[in-house]
Amino acid sequence: MKDYNIQKLERKLRKELDADRYQHTLGVMFTASALAMDYKEDIMSAQVAGLLHDCAKCIPNDKKIRMCREYGLEISKVELQSPYLLHSKLGAYLAKEKYGVEDEEILGAIRWHTTGRPNMTMLEKIIFTADYIEPARFKAKNLAHIRWLAFHDLNQAVYQILEDTLHYLDSGKGEIDEMSRSAYRYYHNLYDETDDKGDSLTV
Numbered sequence: 558m559k560d561y562n563i564q565k566l567e568r569k570l571r572k573e574l575d576a577d578r579y580q581h582t583l584g585v586m587f588t589a590s591a592l593a594m595d596y597k598e599d600i601m602s603a604q605v606a607g608l609l610h611d612c613a614k615c616i617p618n619d620k621k622i623r624m625c626r627e628y629g630l631e632i633s634k635v636e637l638q639s640p641y642l643l644h645s646k647l648g649a650y651l652a653k654e655k656y657g658v659e660d661e662e663i664l665g666a667i668r669w670h671t672t673g674r675p676n677m678t679m680l681e682k683i684i685f686t687a688d689y690i691e692p693a694r695f696k697a698k699n700l701a702h703i704r705w706l707a708f709h710d711l712n713q714a715v716y717q718i719l720e721d722t723l724h725y726l727d728s729g730k731g732e733i734d735e736m737s738r739s740a741y742r743y744y745h746n747l748y749d750e751t752d753d754k755g756d757s758l759t760v
């Protein structure tokens with residue numbers, strides 16, 4: 558595992574993000590480190606992934622599409638309709654090419670932070686969750702509960718986040734990526750036998 562210079566990455570990233578996004582990014586970085594401590598995962602990886610997870614977020618949407626085409630990153634129909642979704646795969650690409658991150662664990666955590674995916678690695682779950690619960694977040698429902706859950710049962714926190722996100726998107730607020738549905742099904746089945754609350758989505 559490479560030793561990363563966090564301050565250097567911060568300075569470089571700061572130029573690419575607007576003030577709010579940068580603040581959010583720091584929140585994700587700190588929350589991800591705290592989760593890594595809680596679950597005895599690598600703190601440096603959590604910091605780097607948290608710091609860079611939204612590195613492509615502030616690129617204008619048409620440019621995101623152009624860059625993905627230029628770099629040979631596949632664009633799905635849903636991503637073409639909602640190009641903001643592209644910031645995760647483009648972010649993983651830039652993390653490697655522009656910020657020199659070669660660690661596949663970190664790149665995976667950036668790649669899947671928006672939709673999640675079935676059977677995520679610990680670091681993927683940490684970034685996915687930290688993105689949702691970092692201190693500056695306030696809009697999502699159940700936040701206090703999910704914040705508590707995150708530090709007690711990470712799988713259940715991931716499940717709750719996926720459920721709330723799909724509910725939100727299903728009510729017409731945005732496109733749903735197929736990967737989010739698969740992720741939801743996976744984490745729902747994980748809890749099916751043990752904790753069936755009977756309020757699952759039909760996805």
Ligand code: FE
Nearest residue numbers: 610611614671
């Ligand atoms: Fe993001």
Ligand code: FE
Nearest residue numbers: 581610611688
């Ligand atoms: Fe984010």
